[in-house]
Every structure is written in C-alpha cells, then in structure tokens.
Amino acid sequence: MTQPYTSATESHEASMLSRKFGQEIVNYFSSSPLNRVSFLRSNTAFLRAALPRSKFLLLRDLEPLAASKTTLAWVGYETVRTLVGSPFDTEQEEFLRGYDSRVEIPTLVFLGIDEGVVGGGQGSGDGERFEFEGEGGKYVGRPCFALDVTDKGSLGEECRKVQEEAVEGAEGREFRKVKLDLSLAPPDAAIFAQARSLLDWNNRNQFCSACGARTVSTNAGTKRTCPPSDKALQKNPEDPPFERPPCVSRKGIHNIAFPRTDPTVIMAIINSTGDKVLLGRQRRWPKDFYSTLAGFCEPAESVEDAVRRETWEESGVHVGRVVIHSTQPWPYPASLMMGAIGEARPDGEGIVLKHDPELEDAQWVEFGQVRRALEGNTGTPEVEVEGAAEGQLRLPPSTAIAHQLLLAVVNGFHLAKP
C-alpha cells in the first residue's frame, strides 16, 4: 500500500534531487490529502463559516466510521448539529473567560481542507464548494473535522444518537478496527491517523500537567488551554469570574499545551559484510513472525544515537554509521517512526539479549531469506495468514515501514551506485 510520492513526480523527472535520491518513499498513514492550513485553526471567522459546510469523520473508542474495508464514511453537519452546536460563535478569549468546568464539551478537531473532493467524493454533501478569503489568498475545498462520539459521560446519549443515525445513513457503514488489517486506502488511512492521534491526545490531557486543573480544547481541537477562571467555583452567578491559582502554562508558549508526538526509531541493521540483516521478535507475536528492531527516542538523543542505543540495549549489537531512509506516522497513540539503515561494527556483531530482555529472539538473517519472505509471507502480527507455511520466516506487510526498510536493504540501498 505504500506509494511513491507522486504529486510532484512528473515535473521532477529530470530534477537535481531525483538523480541521487530517486523517488521519495511515502509510507502508509502519511501524506494526507488534506491541507491542514494550521494557521486557520485559531481564525474564528473561518471556523464559523466552515463548520456548517464541513464533513465530519466520527470515531467511537478511537475507531472510525467506515463505508467499507477501504474507505472512510463522512457525515454532514446536519447529523452532528445537536451534539456539536455552534462552538465558534464565541471568540476564544470570551469562551475562556466564561469557562465552566461542569459543562462537558464534545471533542471536535479541525483536520484541514479537502481540496480534492470538490465536485465528487464519498462524503455527505460533497460537491459543495466552500471558499474562504484569507490574508494569504483564497482557501477552497471541503473543510473536514473529526468528532469523538464515544458513548460516555453526560453526552453519552447524544453520542449514541449520532452513532445510530450515521451508521444507518448508508448501507455497509460500521465502526471499523483499522489496525487489524490496515486495509484502508492510503489517503483515508492518513486522515484517520490524524483524527485518532488528536482525539486520543485530547482524551489523555483533560488536566493541566503543570498545575492539575481541568484544561479545555482550543484552536479547534489542536491545543489544550488551562483557563484562568472557572464558573463552577463561583458562589453566585452574578459574582465576577472566579480566578484559578496562577499556572505557568498561561504565560508564554509551552509544549504541554500542544499535541504530543513521540519520535521512535526503527532500523534495518546490516552486518559488516553486507549480506545479512538483524531481525528480532517480541514474545507476543505469532511464531515465525520477525521484524526490524525499534524503540523510543529519548530527550537529547539524535535519531542516529537512538538507533545505536536501542540496537545495543535490545540485541547487544554495536552499530556504527546510521542513515535515515524515510519516516512513518503511527497513530497508536501518536508515534513518528524514523526508519533508518545502520551498519554493525565488524567487532560488535555478537547478539546479547539480556541487557534489556525485551526481545524473545534476535538473529542475523541472510538477504535471500528476507527477500523470499517479503515476496511471499507477510502480514500483521494480529491476522492469521492463509496458507502460510509453518516454520517459514514471516515479515510485516508493505504498509509497515519495517517492510520498506528491508526492501531497501535487500535491493542494495546501502551499496554504492553510480
């Protein structure tokens, strides 16, 4: 399912970069067709005009409403109106001044503008043309939001109603577990990834990590703000806004107010003679399933350093030079996988699993065996592969960056070429 980056390819056939780099690899879950127009998220005039003419992706327990195995389903404003209301009728500053922690607000996230579907598409009411005249020019397309309709809290009943109406809106619609088979078409997978990561981040950040007070979603779901006052603390409705204790997050810019993305490394490590690659397996994976090693980047660690550290900690192998191949967002919950290719040091190829006993096994596997598995025996750890022969190496599917890294290695990405 991984596709080359095509939107710029045609005009780049003879470009400077392409001579050396060839086509850029675009991994699954990346390259959303939406224009995020991130600068419009705090533009209330834009949001107010856009909302009733937008399409909405619904998520229940972080899984999307889908029209089929490959396609997301969208609903129009009419389906979500009673749940969502008109949150952008109030300027953000005024909204924060009137903040009341007793009032539950549905989690609604602006994803971006779908510039491609005007005049067609699978959504509700596609074909409507929406235009917004901004400082930098005209922004045209269908605005897209993600909405959490999980049945919980005081909004539970309203959410259930929206779920029902949406599912009944067209045949075959259901909330689908995407990770199970990664069968969503790449553009839809990228949109879902953005929606899932942002809804999950909002869910996990209901309180301010600096002061412990309740936070509220701002900038159309892409920021969490610790409001300076709370009506729930007022004794009489006529009193002035009840001020909360000071919080450092209200002054200046703080990363804790913005969505969190966790950089991780995933690496194909080649032996020093260039004919084997290091693979490992976790205990919970099916028998015969192996993949490249991976782990989280730490603060003040370059990607290259993290590749060396994680490889040594998990397998005992010492890695020298590291180069980055491509990257892949992974929305469980919000990882950014940096795919790298590294080379073991000739004196450091011995495998030691006991530093950090995370892996059940790690092995040096010959390129030929890897190539055969990539061609004939791949799948996610979660799904049984039909007709897979027992005792044969099984590798991740092409939607996983691990697969792309292994493909690059067995195809000689690391070798000198004229």
Added chain:
Amino acid sequence: MTQPYTSATESHEASMLSRKFGQEIVNYFSSSPLNRVSFLRSNTAFLRAALPRSKFLLLRDLEPLAASKTTLAWVGYETVRTLVGSPFDTEQEEFLRGYDSRVEIPTLVFLGIDEGVVGGGQGSGDGERFEFEGEGGKYVGRPCFALDVTDKGSLGEECRKVQEEAVEGAEGREFRKVKLDLSLAPPDAAIFAQARSLLDWNNRNQFCSACGARTVSTNAGTKRTCPPSDKALQKNPEDPPFERPPCVSRKGIHNIAFPRTDPTVIMAIINSTGDKVLLGRQRRWPKDFYSTLAGFCEPAESVEDAVRRETWEESGVHVGRVVIHSTQPWPYPASLMMGAIGEARPDGEGIVLKHDPELEDAQWVEFGQVRRALEGNTGTPEVEVEGAAEGQLRLPPSTAIAHQLLLAVVNGFHLAKP
C-alpha cells in the same frame, strides 16, 4: 563544533555504507559520551549501589554548573547527600504505597554511565571504578546523575547550601547560560542537553494530565507515576493507605508517563534549477540574520510531509521531494530537529508570507552568497558578532543544524555523484 561520528570511523573506512554515505554528521547536543543503560533505571539494586559512587551535574534554573566556558563541573555524593538522601533504599512499589504529596522530593535524574572517565577526568572523585554485574554482563564506569538545585519550595534553603558549596569547590565555577554562546565542548553539551530536557520535563509534569492528581518521579527521574494512594489524605496515620480515584494512567503503558520529545523539521529548500536556497528571518532576530525554515511536526505527519507543509505555510513555496540529512536534539525544552533537504517545484517557487505571518522575510539566496556567509559571518542570534559588516548576510554557527544543512547544500549534497 560539529564533529564527524568518529568512534566507528576507523574500522569503517572500507565499509559498505561509507561508500555511499561518507561520514555521518554528528550535530551539536547529540552523541553523549554516557551509556544511558536505560534498562537499569528501574533496577533498585543498581541505583542503590551506584548513588554514593556517582558524580552529579547540578542545574539551577535549568542552567548547569560549569568549570569553564567549555567544561561542565561535577560534584560528588558528599556535596549533595543532605539534599538527596538515599531514595533508592526503598523498592519502587513500596515507595509508591507510602506516597505522601506533602513531602517535597528533589528532582534527581540518572543520566547514564560515563565509561570513559575511569582513571581521569574533570569531576569530583574521578578515578573511582564502579562495577555492576547485571543479567547482560558487567557495566563499568562512573554513574552520572543530574540534580535540580533551583532555590524554590520547601527545599530552597538546602538547595542554596548545595549551590554554595559546589561553586566554592573549585575556582572559576559558575552556573552558565549555555545557549548564549554554545561554547560547551560537544560531549559536555550532549550531557547538559539530556539533563536540561529531563529536569524541565519533570518540572512541567507535576500533575497527571489524565486525572489531575500529583505525580511523582520514578525510574530514577525518567518516568512520572500517578500514585494510587496518598498519605496526605489520611485522617489518622494508622489508617490504611488513602486511595485516590482510579486513573487510566495506572493501567498499561501510556506515553504521558514518559519524557516528551517534540519532533521538529528544519529544511534547506533548493530551487528547481539548483543554485539558490530558501532562507527566512524572524522579527526578533538581529538585522541581516537569516536561517533555514523550521517548524513543529504534527500528529500523523511524516517528516517529509511536515517539511512540505511548514515550507508552504511560512513561505508559500511548494516543495516536491524531501530527503533527511541528519538530526539534532535541541534542549529548549526538548525538541528533536530533523534536518532535511527538499526541492521546490518549478511552478511553486513564488514567495507568499501571508498564509502564516510567522516570518518577517523569506528570500531565495544564491549558493555563492550562502557560502561566503558560512565562511565568514556566522553567530547565534543572541550574540553580537565582532566586526560583522552591516548589510551582510549572517547565518547560524556550525553548532546549529541549519548551518550543516546549508553547508551540505552548497557543497553539492543534492547532486548526483558516482
């Protein structure tokens, strides 16, 4: 100050990767000489044995105690004993059961083992040999911790005492603002970066973002845990532990419990004829100071996508293919900069600053002019360059990845080579 990755270079002269990739670029703030041995952070037996034989880097308001402009200063356990105590005498589970939110605990972070300084070095008591026999083998060297001695809260007086004793410990010692001139030697800069990012993260995460209750540092400063009970809530000291309300963060693994690192992109964008590079400047920078464009990665965005989005949002330029050059940790507070080189689409080179008016200016600058500035007119935005001619392009210093990206571009990194 940026050095090639040398520890593996000698044995790699004739390696497979080096033919294509040459030397890996190691950026400032990366490649710490410490072995993080991350799997030992939860090993109380190790921590208990290591603590009294460790060296400590002190930070005040997130700036380190330094021996000179280039070198960090370290103190021994005797200097910090009254402040730090013996936190690892209790197993973590027992410690959490006895948690009392009224008791302030100094922020102490295990950085790793300095395997190089045994027998010498600038610290207090270097030459001591510490060994720990673990499952995966023997770990040998000087354990290193970072300790926050900022004068605040109930520990303020104790912190002031430690500061004074440490500064008086040797001539020339002072708490130095590192960012001002980035003059710390690269290995010391990398250690400081880790210390600063982790202390800052602990400071900003005193409360659980999932439930709002106070958190406590665990895993030697590399995790924040939301304890299940709190003695402060007991009425009588004889009562059983007072349970706090359930919190989702106590079940399973959650990213909110672990240090946060923010992936950012920074990119040298080349025009389609390959002779100019896109530079921009922020309002607050000195006159004539320019750099490459940069911005934060968003959830569910690949690095390549983020480069295209940020470039378009800030400058209006449409980017095609993107490749990643190298990465740099930036501990203000905890960014991971992904340095990339991208190519503008021939039909998308027009500059528009008004989408997101973050930049004061953006320009296409000829390689020759960039080369001259890299050679003769660089510095941080914070420091006046002596003798800098007015009206001449000024660029970031070699410690900044922006400089390395521009150097790569003017030296033909993007051109095909045999």
